[in-house]
Amino acid sequence: MxxxxxxxxxxxxxxxxxxxxxxxxxxxxxxxxxxxxxxxxxxxxxxxxxxxxxxxxxxxxxxxxxxxxxxxxxxxxxxxxxxxxxxxxxxxxxxxxxxxxxxxxxxxxxxxxxxxxxxxxxxxxxxxxxxxxxxxxxxxxxxxxxxxxxxxxxxxxxxxxxxxxxxxxxxxxxxxxxxxxxxxxxxxxxxxxxxxxxxxxxxxxxxxxxxxxxxxxxxxxxxxxxxxxxxxxGGKSPVIIAPDMPINSAVERIIFGKCVNSGQHCVAPDYVYCPENKLDELISEFKRQFTQLYPDIYNGDYTGIVSDEHFGRLKHLLKDAKDKGATAIPLAPTEPKSTTARNLTTVDTPKTTIQQRIMPLTLLTHIQTNMSVMKEEIFGPILPIIIYKNLHQIIDSIQASPRPLAMYILSKKNAFAQQIMYATHSGGVSINDAGWQVAQNDLPFGGIGNSGMGSYxxxxxxxxxxxxKSIYRRGWFNTAKLMFPPYRNFIHRFLYRWYLK
CATH class of the missing domain: 3.40.605.10 (Aldehyde Dehydrogenase; Chain A, domain 1)
Known part of the structure; x- marks a missing residue:
């Protein structure tokens, strides 16, 4: 070749x-x-x-x-x-x-x-x-x-x-x-x-x-x-919390999907739409459940950021958002901590002191569309929260954005989810859950538009x-010859009369 x-x-x-x-x-x-x-x-x-x-x-x-x-x-x-x-x-x-x-x-x-x-x-x-x-x-x-x-x-x-x-x-x-x-x-x-x-x-x-x-x-x-x-x-996958959804259940359904791998995955919830009268409750519940899941983010259960470059990018997103008026709410202490690497000699890694690039899940409120955190995929433990008054506000915003890989809808009412699904496009939808659609082998996984092409x-x-490969096999009796020329015979007149109408 x-x-x-x-x-x-x-x-x-x-x-x-x-x-x-x-x-x-x-x-x-x-x-x-x-x-x-x-x-x-x-x-x-x-x-x-x-x-x-x-x-x-x-x-x-x-x-x-x-x-x-x-x-x-x-x-x-x-x-x-x-x-x-x-x-x-x-x-x-x-x-x-x-x-x-x-x-x-x-x-x-x-x-x-x-x-x-x-x-x-x-x-x-x-x-x-x-x-x-x-x-x-x-x-x-x-x-x-x-x-x-x-x-x-x-x-x-x-x-x-x-x-x-x-x-x-x-x-x-x-x-x-x-x-x-x-x-x-x-x-x-x-x-x-x-x-x-x-x-x-x-x-x-x-x-x-x-x-x-x-x-x-x-x-x-x-x-x-x-x-x-x-x-x-990937892309920016939104979470939509319906007015009827209990906030404790909403957080329970999405927090692990955001925190696993410290949000460094393509189907991580990227930002949240919250009813305007439930913002304080949502923040309080995130604090409670995050502490419950990770009482100490340095205890081994919480994953670090993969590289200094990526860590710096995430810190820049936070700074840009705060400079433009956002309020950052880290859900755990942010002091970095050094530790000695475990015995990694089986993979020929150095026994040395390594820096754990730990960033706790950080909520952002008072979000503006000109913030970098709303323009690019976050791919980390930062979660902007946008308050909304009505569903049309959400649909208009999603329709005006690049099509995401996933969409997460949290509601007790099927009609609420149906209205969003039929009005928007995304690679996939998960209702009352976040992230585990990836593990369903019977479901094709893939994006649309900016979030990808094709599926597996x-x-x-x-x-x-x-x-x-298409395979067509003609039988021994060849009926196709009935449609051969000369045209306008009985068969042609029959076909045109009954099918071309």
């Missing part, structure tokens, strides 16, 4: 590791394409063997993954890693194994009586070689989940995880190397330059999870090769990484 030429000037300016990884990506694509062409429709047995091998390797190295992710974050709650990265990955694996045979069966389709006797069906064929670019915030789950979907569909895969999770990447390399041959699945590492070169390769499908800003670049680059893309991009999870993931 012919690969696009490298930009010699840009390539020569890279460090040796980046050059090696780019060469490896290009070489791997060629080798995987050859291997795929030699076996273009892997059997159900082989696909399940590959997925089971991944499962075994994942469970074997789960403790190392926990320590590695903690090292990457400075501090990451062990239980949050087990629940959101490891457990969700295992559930995804088991769901695919359970349903793969059913998904692989050709789908029977109807044939219009005019064209009988004939058969029609859809054969789900692997695409070929799939590229997956995954983020740092859930470095295991957001790599494993699309990988499992691509393997279930019968593809070869090249992975490119985020350079912001280097310790986790080392363990993932071990897992991938143990579970797969290089011409089945390979992992490439490196920074933005490697990601750019990676996205320029002529994959049969490219999936990217990350920010809308980078997603636009990925799509633009992939278009040069007519490579189809799936983009999972469960059966939808299998379909995303497959080509539904």
């Amino acid at each position: 012919k690969l696009p030429p490298l930009n010699a000037v840009k390539f020569d300016a890279l460090d040796n590791h980046s050059k090696q990884q780019i060469h490896l990506a290009r070489e791997t694509l060629v080798n995987q394409r050859k291997a795929f062409n030699a076996q273009p429709y892997p059997s159900e047995k082989l696909r399940k063997q590959q997925i089971k091998a991944l499962h075994r390797a994942l469970i074997k190295h789960k403790d190392k993954l926990v320590k590695a992710i903690e090292a990457d974050f400075g501090h990451r709650s062990t239980d949050e890693t087990l629940l959101t990265d490891i457990l969700l990955s295992v559930l995804d694996i088991k769901y695919n194994l359970k349903h793969l045979r059913q998904w692989m069966r050709p789908q029977k389709c109807g044939v219009n009586w005019l064209f009988q006797p004939a058969l029609a069906r859809i054969m789900y064929q692997p695409l070929g070689v799939v590229g997956i670019i995954s983020p740092w915030n859930f470095p295991v789950y957001l790599l494993i989940s699309p990988l499992v979907a691509a393997i279930a569909a019968g593809n070869r895969v090249i992975l490119k995880p985020s350079e912001k999770s280097p310790y986790c990447n080392r363990v993932l390399q071990e897992i991938i190397s143990e579970a797969f041959l290089k011409d089945e699945v390979t992992m490439i590492e490196g920074g933005p330059e490697v990601s750019q070169a990676f996205s320029e390769l002529p994959f049969d499908h490219l999936m990217f999870t990350g920010s809308p800003k980078v997603g636009r670049k990925i799509m633009q680059t992939a278009a040069r090769n007519l490579t189809p893309v799936t983009l999972e991009l 999870h469960g059966h939808q993931g299998f379909l995303t990484f497959s080509h539904g």
Whole structure:
């Protein structure tokens, strides 16, 4: 196969590791394409063997993954890693194994009586070689989940995880190397330059999870090769508290979705619409429940911010909001605390003093639309609260904003939720909950507009990484010849009379 030429000037300016990884990506694509062409429709047995091998390797190295992710974050709650990265990955694996045979069966389709006797069906064929670019915030789950979907569909895969999770990447390399041959699945590492070169390769499908800003670049680059893309991009996901919703229940339904991973995930509640007469009650209830969940945010259950850069960005959002009139209400003491890293030597991390970049959940009131916190996805433990008088005010605001990945509606009345759902667009909706729609394998997960393109999870993931090939088979008795020329015979006159009206 012919690969696009490298930009010699840009390539020569890279460090040796980046050059090696780019060469490896290009070489791997060629080798995987050859291997795929030699076996273009892997059997159900082989696909399940590959997925089971991944499962075994994942469970074997789960403790190392926990320590590695903690090292990457400075501090990451062990239980949050087990629940959101490891457990969700295992559930995804088991769901695919359970349903793969059913998904692989050709789908029977109807044939219009005019064209009988004939058969029609859809054969789900692997695409070929799939590229997956995954983020740092859930470095295991957001790599494993699309990988499992691509393997279930019968593809070869090249992975490119985020350079912001280097310790986790080392363990993932071990897992991938143990579970797969290089011409089945390979992992490439490196920074933005490697990601750019990676996205320029002529994959049969490219999936990217990350920010809308980078997603636009990925799509633009992939278009040069007519490579189809799936983009999972996030956005500002609103929470709407109905006037009839008890405030204690409302906070209970959304607080964990906002606090898990310190809000560093794409479906985190981004801002809240609160009835104007319930603002004080909402703030009081957030304080009470946050203290109940996290009596000490330095005790291990509360996750830190992933990097100094991201920590600085969040502090800038707070400062900008306060400078423009917002009131900030941190729900716990904000003094930073240093601690000695736990024993992380199993992933070759340094035994040294690390800075826990801890930021408690911070509420913001007196919000103005010109604040940066209302213009960009927060991706952290900051929660603006906007008071409202009527539902039309909310709908008009949401309609005027980029379409979010998720929307959270808290109400006892179904009519309230229905009115919002039919008047607005979002990737998905969760009613009286926040965040756990991601864990439902039967629900497709994906955005719309600014929040993404395409979807995956469960059966939808299998379909995303497959080509539904249409197959039409004519019977031995060929009725189609009745419509052949010369035209205007009895059959044509009958068809025109009864159907063209």
